[in-house]
Structure formats: C-alpha cells, structure tokens
Amino acid sequence: MRNILKRATLESKLPILGVENNCILSKEADITLCFEVILPEIFTVAAAEYEVIHSAWLKAIKNLPEQTIVHKQDWFTREAFGTSTSSSEQSFLSRAFQGHFNERPFLHHRCYLYLTKTSKQRMAQQSNFTSLCKGVLIPKEMRDKAAVQRFMEAAEQFSDILNDSELIQLRRLDRTDILGDEDSQGLLPQYLSLSSDPAQPLQDIALSAEEVRIGNKRLCLHTLSDTEDLPASISAAGRYEKMSSDRSDCQLSFAAPLGLLLNCDHIYNQYLFLDNSEENLKKFERSARNMQSLGRYSRANQINKEWIERYLNEAHSFGLQSIRAHYNVIAWSDDPLELSRARNECGSAMAQMECRPRHNTSDAATLYWSAMPGNAGDFPHEDSFYTFIEPALCFFNGETNYRDSLSPFGIKMADRLSGRPLHLDLSDLPMKRGVITNRNKFILGPSGSGKSFFTNHMVRQYYEQGAHVLLVDTGNSYQGLCELIKSKTKADDGVYFTYTEENPIAFNPFFTEDGVFDIEKRESIKTLILTLWKRDDEPPTRAEEVALSNAVSGYIAQIKQSESHPSFNGFYEFARTDFREQLTQKHVREKDFDLTGFLNVLEPYYKGGEYDYLLNSPQQLDLLAKRFIVFEIDAIKDHKVLFPIVTIIIMEVFISKMRRLKGVRKLILIEEAWKAIAKEGMAEYIKYLFKTVRKFFGEANVVTQEVDDIIQSPIVKESIINNSDCKILLDQRKYMNKFDQIQAMLGLSEKEKSQVLSINLNNDPKRLYKEVWIGLGGSQSAVYATEVSLEEYLCYTTEESEKMEVMALADKLGGNMELAIRQIARERRAATSN
Template sequence: MRNVGKTATLENKFPLLAVENNCILSKDADITACFRVHLPELFTVATTEYEAIHSAWHKAIKTLPDYTIVHKQDWYIKENYAPDLTEEDQSFLSKSYQRHFNERPFLNHYCYLFLTKTTKERMRMQSNFSSLCKGVLIPKEIRDKETVRRFMEAVAQFERIINDSGFVKLERLTENDIIGTGDTKGLLEQYLTLSKEKGTPMQDIALGSEDVRIGNKRLCLHTLSDTDDLPNTVSSNTRYEKLSTDRSDCLLSFAAPVGLLLSCNHIYNQYLFLDNSDENLRKFEKAARNMHSLARYSRANQINKEWIERYLNEAHSFGLSSIRAHFNVMAWSDDPDELKRLKNDTGSALALMECKPRHNTVDVATLYWAAMPGNAGDFPSEESFYTFIEPALCFFTEETNYQSSVSPFGIKMADRLTGKPIHLDISDLPMKKGVITNRNKFILGPSGSGKSFFTNHMVRQYYEQGAHVLLVDTGNSYQGLCELIKGKTRGEDGVYFTYTENNPIAFNPFYTDDGVFDIEKRESIKTLILTLWKRDDEPPTRSEEVALSNAVSGYIQRIKQNAEYPSFNGFYDYVQSDYRNVLEEKQVREKDFDLANFLNVLEPYYKGGEYDYLLNSDKQLDLLSKRFIVFEIDAIKDHKILFPIVTIIIMEVFINKMRRLKGVRKMILIEEAWKAIAKEGMAAYIKYLFKTVRKFFGEAIVVTQEVDDIIQSPVVKESIINNSDCKILLDQRKYMNKFDDIQAMLGLTEKEKAQILSINQNNDPSRLYKEVWIGLGGTHSAVYATEVSLEEYYCYTTEETEKMEVMQLASELGGNMEMAIKRIAGQRRDNANSY
C-alpha cells in the first residue's frame, strides 16, 4: 500500500544552516547569539532587587540594533533525584539520607537567552511564510558584513550590562553546548526531543493543524498574543500570599506562576521584537488619523483612536521605544488524561497573573518551530502585540530553583519548594568569597521549632567531614548521635560526659597524651586551681600568683624527671612536701603566700575529700584526639563548685584543640549552657573564643531559645552576635510581637525579615520537615528545609518516649545503637505501608 501521508525529512525542513563562532546561522541569514542565564534563587529577591534586575534588562535591550529579536526560553523539566550510593566511606546515616531522597521528583529549571539579528522583511512575515510551509530552503548569503560586526558589538555590550548588574549572569554557549558531542546532547537535540535526558532518541515530529506531537509527547500551548488577554497593570514583582504575613511580604516575579510554581514539564517562551520604533509610531499616527476620519461611522473607531493616542502620548512623553512582544507556555505529556490536567493548570497559572488564558490550537506548529533556538526569525508576526520595553519585561521570569554549592565541604539541606536535597556550604566558600569574615554561628529558635534537629544534622555532617566537634549541652539533645558514633568507632570516639550520682563527671587536669605541657595547658591548670582556691570577689595578689605558677611548674618538672603518673593528688602531695621546702628556702612569708590556707581550701579535692573523684580520674582520656565530645551539664549548671571547674575543663579542651591541631577544622557548640557560663565569670572565655577561633580554622556556635536573653545580655550582644557572621533562625511566629526588637538587634533587613516570617507558612503536608533561615554576612540569605530520613530522625529525636525506646532496644542489643535505629525505623515504615 502506498503511503499518502504528508511527510518530510527533518533535513529538508531544518531552518538552521550552521554554528560558527558560537553563533547559530539560519538558512535565511539570521544570526543568533546564545547564552545560558543564571538567575537569583527563589524567595531570595527583594523589591529593590527586582527593580534593579528589570532596569538592567531594559538598559541592555536598549543597546541592541533594530530588527533584533530577544528570545528568553525557560525550561522546567520534571526530574528525579539520583543519589550517589556508590560513594566510599559513607556513614550509616548518610546512606539513610540518600536512600530517603532516592528518586525524589522535583522541577528543574534551565534558562537560555537567544539574541537574533534578522531583517525588516523577516520581522513582518506571518505564519504562512514559515519555513515549514516552504518546499525547499535555499540558504541566503549574508551580504552586509558591517551589520554583523555592529550586532556582535551590541551583543558584547548587552552581556556586559547584564553581568555588571550583579543579580543575573549570562554565560555564552559554546558550539558543543548548542550541537552536542558524542557524549552529550546539544540544545538543539534537546529541543527537538523535548528531553534533557542523555540517550533520548530522535522520534517522529507530527506538526498538525491542531495537534503537535514529539514522539509520544503531545503539546499543549497557551499564548499571550493580544492586548485584550493582558492584565490592566503589570509590575516587576508580585506578592506571594502563601508565604506572606500581615507584617511581611514574600515577593516573586510577576511571571512566577508560569515558572517554578507550575509543576509540570513546560517551556515558557518570552519574545521581544525590536522594530524601528520611529517607524512604528509613524504607522500609529497614520492609523489614528484614519480612525478619526471614520469615527462617525463606528463608535469602535472612536475608541480605537483614543487608545492609539494614549499609546502615542506615552511614547512621546517618556521617550519609550515601541516594540512587539509575545509570550507562550508550551506544556507536554505522553498521557492524554494528564494533558487535560496540564491545560487546566496552565490556564490557572495565567489567570493568577490576571491574564486571560488562551489555549492556542491554530498556530501550535509554527510557534513550536519558531521557538527552536536560533529560529526566532520564523516567528509569525500576527501572534505578537505592540507594547513598550518596560511593561514587556515584567513578563520575564526572574528566579530559579535553589542551587547546590560548588564547594566540596558543606551540609545537606532541602529545597523548601520541591524537597530536592541541596549541598550548602555556610563556612568555607562564603569566607573565600568575602561574604563573611568568620565562621561563627548564632542560632535562635523557640522550643519545638526544630533547633535540636538542625544542630544534630549539622554537627553530624561536620564530624563526618573530619571536623573536631565539642558540644556543651543542657538537655541530652546529642546523646543518640554520640552513642551512635561511639558504637561505630568502638569507643575510640563519641565521648559523653554527664553528671549522675553513680557516675559523676571526673577529669585529670594534669594528663596529656604526649607529655607536652605548653603555655595554654599550664595557664589552664593555674586558672583551675585559682578557681578552686579563690572566690570571685577575692582576686589573688601578685605574690600568690607567682607562688602558684612556681608550684605548677615545679610539679610538671617532677613529672618529667621521675616519669610518674600525673594527677591532682600528686600535685597536692608535691605542694605539701617538696614545694614547702622550696618556700622555706626562698623564705617566702606567710602573708605573701599562706601555704596552710592553700592546702586547706584544696583538701576537698584531695584523696579522702568530698570531691576527691573530680580531679583524679584514672581514665586516661585523650580529649585532644577525640573528634566528638559532648558535655551534658544540666545537672550541675547551678552547682557553685562543680560548674566552674567543669566549664574551665571544657574551655581548656577546646582551646587546646584550637591551638595544637593545625589545619584541622574545629567546632564548639554551646547550647543554653552559655547563660550559666556567662554568669559565672566565664564571659572572658566566650569573648576570647568568638574573637580568636577564626584564626585557627575553627568556629564557635551559640544556640538559644529565649529572646529576652539575647536582647538583654551584653555578653551575647557584644561578643557573640557581633562576631557571628552566620545567623540561623527557626520558626519565629511565637515571637511575632517581639520580632521588631530581634530585627533591630540582629541588624536584619526587610527582605530577611520577610524570609524569616515565611518559615513553615506553606509546608507540604506529604513531607515531614521544618524550615530554617540561614543568613550570611547580611547579604546572602534563604530559607531551607531540614528533612531527614527515619534513621536520622530516631538518632536526633529529643522526644523522651522515642529516645527511651531507642536506648532500651540498643541496650538489649548489646549497645548496638545502629541496629536499634535500623529496627525501629524499619518497623515504622512497615506500619506506614500497611495502611
């Protein structure tokens, strides 16, 4: 049977001739410069920034010559997250996290810009002159080389203006980007298959009068090609109600509803046709005169004349350039039922922009063909409408989805809109770029806002990337994580200090793993003994300081000479015997150093005393080499004797790490304990830490939940906040009425305030997560989702019943925390799947 269908080969109808000097040449002698566009991230742009972006586009477009087509093409493709489960040395929790997000669907955004230089004749052609309608395409010769040179100069100037704006970045596409290589698909092949996936074969393209099909994918096309379809007013941005409050506005670009908010496979095409503005205005002047002369025959003519005159008045009054514009949304699906839903969704998205949805079934084929990269010259002129550059630019989408950091170091968060995992560096890359000057962090969030989850998630990932982590806690928030690390390292790491009657905290301040007593170690021992000896309101005299310093130095010297085991008991014995003789030889008077008083005050910490266990631990703990240490001090934070000693030990441990571990990342995180530390005369340690730690590749982090604490405490205000360039805030709705004070104290901008107040306002009920705001240096900020796997949840949980369940099962399994978490998480999944 003979095939009578109207078919043609792609080669015969293909409108493009070549790619030279990274430009596309069409067979009609059009030249197209191609760019990849990098836009700001979603929900991170303020009103002034939207206006600056809008202004940059306008300035850049004004530099282009007449008969240029600006074609911005935004691709929104549904993709699935593909984790790297083959990566070596992944921890149990890291693998659980990756499995949790495996094949998580999300909408990915790719943005391109095509600047096409064409001719006056081509700009006026209608759909019946499309290259699709021609039997044979004969390549034309580019005759005017000077026009090409001027166009390329204008393109370079256009690129420079946009890149200098600081908000949008243009990256020139290379020949390989456009036509592809043996291993990668080029942009043209991607468009002709409507797929970004590698290996997608070319399929039949059916361009019918009412139906366009690419393989099995059928197109659904909505157009904005008539002024009657447009809203009465447009702007560079619009308020996104779902994340706004009565105190703050969350902003998106005017066209955002047909961008990332339209969750289906689609392409949003934006065209600006730069005709000769003066010629257009002369044409409108003539049309206005004709309408005036015919006004008596029809009221419509009178109304049209008034509209034309208003357009001309605007153009002449403000020096505006008359252009034509067109916008369309091409959505596709291989499922007929889904295609109907896409049609409704796209129409609803346009309606949100107050546009009249027009489902185009007439010019689908020619509009699809004209949207091919480099073929904008084939656009049918009857599908465009007259406007000015400024209002037309309001229909440009100006944001993209969250981007992962290029830094190898960072933490895993999730995109708040789609739930896609994001690799986020809030320490190293911002330092290199000069966004922040230190790595310190200040975390604020009320009870139940997810602070412990976020901090557990962060410190776990820091630890797994080689950092030394020291935590000061007041609520067993990190017990599960510490026990897991202890089990995985077989006790080599994961040290958990807490005070109980049966197992009180005990240390040996004189112990060092390498026998080295540097200046910091000696000073730490002296500070400790001084704290035991003197009250806060009783400063030591100069002679007492010298005597104590000599006593410590003498005992250390004896340790080295006799190779004896160091301890506080040994120090006490040394002072009681040998050092007594030294004092007598030097004839030190009792009023200069009262030895009997000194020994009497320290006697409770000597063997047989009330606190003899405290400083004479026989556990030779090498805290310098331990990478994960938790001090849980809730039981002793109000104890007059124990608390000052423990805090000195904690600070000594970290400062020792800070100075002796060269080139190793260190982190100290102080939970609510900082309030007690600041009260007990330890504020100097806090100040020293926050000002000095950055010089030693370290970071200090303070976590609090009480607003009044941060507002009223001078220690926090002056030392912590001023020296913390990274601020992390969680749900602040409980503090809505106090937020103005928090904003002023933290120096937050209106944009940052709007972001913070949008936290948890529109969470996806199908996902379990809480949102967190991260601000860097006052210039970069965004809201992310803290979403974890079930295994991580049971490791981090602070819910007492859940924690007891995990701990009890781990105890029954011989202390195997990992196995306990696996079992409980598995049971939870089985129960969820059974419903």
C-alpha cells in the same frame, strides 16, 4: 511502490544552516547568539531587587539595534533526585538521608537567551511564510557585514550590562553547548527531542493542525498574544500570598506562576521584537486618523482611536520605545491524563496573573517551530502585540531553583519548594568570596521550633567531614548522636560527660596522651587551681601567682621523670611534701604564700574529700584526640563549686584543640549553657573565643531560645552577635510582638525580615520538615528545609519517649545504636504501610 505518506526529512525542513564562531546561522541569513542565563534563587529577591533586575534588562535591550529579536526561553523539566556517591563511602546516616530522598521528583530549571539579528522583511512575515510551508530551504547570504559587526558589539555590551547588575549572570554558549558531543546533548537536539538525556535519540516529529507530537510526547500550547488577554495593570514583582503575612511580604516576579510554580514539564518562551519605533508610531498615527474618520459608523472605531491615542501619548510623553511582544507556554507529556492536567494547570497559572489563557491548536506547530534556538526569525507577525519595553519585561521569569554550593565541604538541607536535597557551604566558600569574615554562627529559635534538631543535623555532618566537635548542652539533645558515634567507633570517639549521683562527672586535668604540656596546658591547670583556691572577689598576689606557677611546673617535671599516674591527688601530695621543702629552702615567708591555707582549701578535692572524684578520673582519657565530645551540664549549671571547674575544663579542651590541631576544622557549639558560663566570670573568654577562633580554622556557635537574653545581654550583643557573620533563625512567630527588637539587634534588612517571617507558612503536608533561615554577612540569605530520614530523626529526636525507646533497645543489643535505630525504623515503616 510509491511512497504517498506526507513525510519530509528533518534535514530538508531544518531552518538552521550551522554554527560558526559560536553563532547559530539560519538558512534565511539570521544570526543568533546564545547565552545561558543565571537568575537569582527563588524567594531570595526583594521588591527593590526585582526593580534593579527590570532596570538592567531595560538598559541592555535599549542598546540593541533594530530588527533584533530577544528570545528568552525558560526550560522546566521534572527530574528525579539521585546520587553519584558510592554508598560504601558514606556513613549509616548519610546513606539513610540519600535513601530518603532517592527518586524525589523536582522541577529543574534552565534559562537561555537568544539574540537574533534578522531583516525587516522577516520581522513582518506572516505564518504562511514560515519555513514549515516551504518545500525547499535555500540558504541566503547576509550582505550587510557592517550591520552584523554592530550587532555583535551591541550583544557584547548587552551581556556586560546584565552581568554588572550582579543579580543576573550571562554565559555565552559555544558550539558544543549548542550542538552537543558524544558525552552531552546540545541545546538544539534537546529542543528537537524535548529531552536532555544524551542517550535519547531523535524521534519522529508530527506537526499538524490537530496536534504536535515528538515521539510519544504530545504538546499543548497556551499563548499571550493579544492585548485583550493581558491584565489591566502589571509590575516587575508581586506579593506571593502563601508565604506573606500581615507584617511581611514575600515577593516573586510577575511571571512566577508560569515558572517554578507550574509543576509540569514546560517551556516558557518570552519574545521581544525590536522594530523601528518611529515607523511603528507613524503607522499608529495613520491608523488613529482612519479610526476617527470611520468613527461615525462604529463605536468600536471610536474606542480603538482612543486607545491608540493613549498609546501614542505615552510614547511621546515618556520617550518610550514601541516594540512587539509575545509569550507562550509549551507543555508536554506522553500520558494523555497527565497532558490534560498540564493543560488545566497552564490555564490556571495564566489566570492567576489575571491574564486570559488562550489555548492554541491550529498554530501550535508554527509556534513550536519558531521557538527552536536560532529560528526566532520564523515567528509569525500576527501572533505578537504592540507594547513598550518596560511593561513587556514584567512578563520575564525572574527566578530559578536553589543552587548547590560549589564547595566540597558543607551540610545537606532541602529546597523549601520541591524538597530536593541541597549542598550548602556556610563556612569555607563564603569566607573565600568575602561574604563573611568569620565562620561563627548565632542560632535563635523558640522551644519546639526544631533548633536542636537542626544543630544535630549540622554537627553530625561536620563530624563526618573530619571536624573536631565540642558541644556544651543543657538538655541531653545530643545524647543519641553521641552514643551512635561511640558505638560505631568502639568507644574511640563519642565522649559524653554528664552528672548523676551514681556516675558523677570526672576529669583528670594532668593527663595528656602525648606527654606534652605546652604553655596553654600549663595556664589552664593554673587557672583551674586558682579557681579552686580563690573566690572571684579575692585576686591572688603576685607572690602567690609565682608560687602557684612553680608548684605546677614542679609537679609536671615530676610526672615526666616518674612512671606514676598523674592526677590531682598526685599534685596535692607533691605540694604537701616536695614543694614544701622547696619553699623552705627558698625561705619563702608564710605571709607571701600560705601553703597550709592553700592545702586546706584544696583538701575537698583530694582523696577522701567531698569532691575527690572530680579531678581524679581513673580513665586515661586525653580529649585532644577525641573528635566528638559532649558536656551535658544541666544538673550542675547552678552548682557554685562544680560548674566553674567544669567550665574551665571545657574551655581548656577547646583552646588546646584550637592551638595544637593545625589545619584541622574545629567547632564549639554552646547551647543555653552560655548564659551560665557568662555569669561565672567567663565573659572575657567568650569575647576572646569569638574574636580569635577564626584564625585557627575554627568556629564558635551559640544557640539560644530566649529573646530577652539577646535584647538585654551585653555579652551577646558585643561579643557573640557582632562576631557571628552567619545568623540562623527558626520559626519566630512566637516572638512576633518582639521581632522589631530582634530585627534591630541582629541588623536584619526588610528583605531578611520578610524571609524569616515566611518560615513554615506554606509547608507541604506530605513532607515532615521544619524550615530555617540562614543569613550570611548581611548579603546572602534564604530559607531552607530541615528534612531528614526516619533513621536520622530517631537519632536526633529530643522527645523523651522516643529517645528512651531507642536507648533501651540499644542496651538489649549490646550498645549497638545503629542496629537499634534500623530496627525501630523498619517497624515504623511496616506499621505505616499497613
């Protein structure tokens, strides 16, 4: 039985001959070099940088020879977020985070560039000469080897020019990238199947005037192929109104509506055809003369003549190169309703650019076929329009998705556009690349902006990656997280210090788990006792300093020799007995060191005194080994006696960690407490800390919400801001009238200002999150979303009613915070679903 179906094998119609020396060779003797293009992240580029990108493209393209086709192809495919990390390797909150984002849809972007060297005849061919119309494709031979060599050299220079811009990076694709292997699907099979899944086999391709179908996927195609369809004016970048305000501009490329903002599976093709510019202009000269001679018969001829003359005047006046261009969007879906929606959205996106969308049907197959990698020479001449390189480049898509940091260490945030989780390294990789010189962070945000929520999220992930975290808080912001850690580690970690009348804060500065009293430990003990003994305006004499040093050293020696429990009581008794005898034997005069007065001043901290609990904690607790410690000092921050002592204890703990824990990441985060610390003579310590901590694999973070504090405090300006290369700002709309001062103080550029003022302007109402701006070293900055699971929210929340609900249930469950959070989260989800 004879087969009468109109079918052909892909092999017989495929215009690609093969891949040699990482170049695609077509059967028509075209040579194509393929590149992967790495574009800047969306919402991170200013108008001036878009101009730099535009200029780089212009210089690179002008370097290419005639009969070259520049085909830029942007792939946008909808994917679902998944994780490859085993759940057994993750903590409870990390698993909840992954579960919250599991199967979250997002638009994945890949950008490729094809440089095709073809012939003059191929550049001029019509659609009826495409390879689809030929029964048999006979390979031709490229005879002009010198032209090929010049093209290869120009392509290499093209790549160098774009890479030197530092805003765009090109990577040459090799044979495996183009054709694929057993583990990955190459670029060519991906295009023929419209899928990047290696397991996806090639399916039937149906090409007709009615539709283009690949397997179950049906295509719709919109083009910009005529000057009448284009807007009156264009630019490299434009204002994105949804994230702009009257004081700031959020910039996107002119073609951004056809990129990540178009939420459907689609490919955006951008073609530039580099003909002989002089021949084009001569042709227009002849056409203008013809229009002039025919002007009396039709007003349209007169108008066309005027337009042609304007085009020629522009070309000759500014030395512009005449080229042809074409742009099209190929969208697809296997669902008819979804395809209809995609068709409407493509048309709307072009309308947003003030273009007239043209939905193509009859020539869709030809345009799809010519967009195949390496087959740009098949593009029909009649579907392009004449223009110059400069305006043509304005239609290039200029941005891509947010990218994950290439580092094992970091924190999880979310893409502000799609909500896809991101891995961000704000410390190690930027240090390695020289973007920052220290890991310190300055965090600014008004009340209610999500400041404590973000810091909870950050320090939790630091802790889970092995860091030692010390927090100084003034509002119980970290109580939930600390209690969760404590319940998970069975009190081996998660130490929470706070002051209440029933359970006052207590320490033991003389206890060390390993019995080591290094010079830092000794100095911190001396500083502590000196603070108890002398007022700020009463400096000790040299003889008093020596005597105090001897007393501390003597008591430490006694601790090492005896089995007694070390405490401040023990030190007081040692000074009253043994040390008194030593002073007598050395004939130390009372005017040099008044021991009686010394003991009298310290008596309130000895047993039976008013503050006897403060330095005599019965707990055998060495904070050096504790990885998560919170000092909540809100109740004592104005106490003239307790606060200076607690401050010294805090500093001693972190200094000890900083000096003794070699190769271990350390983090100290000081909330609003830094204001009180700075008042109590600790300004020098803060300066020392911010300048020195980087040398010990540590970072110091300060959090504040008062703008006047940064504007007026020299401590903040000189010590904290100048030594914090990572600046983190939350919603600043409450500070709009003072933001110019903030901008000057933090040294923010206009681009960074626009990014900060775009925070929370276009949040997705279907997602619960708040945005945060992160700037690194003044050279990298972006806005991210702090979006978490319900379990993480219940752990981080600072709403008193919610926190009390979690704590009360945890008490009923024997202190099991995780079980309490799980139960409340389950109940809330059930209530929402009902």
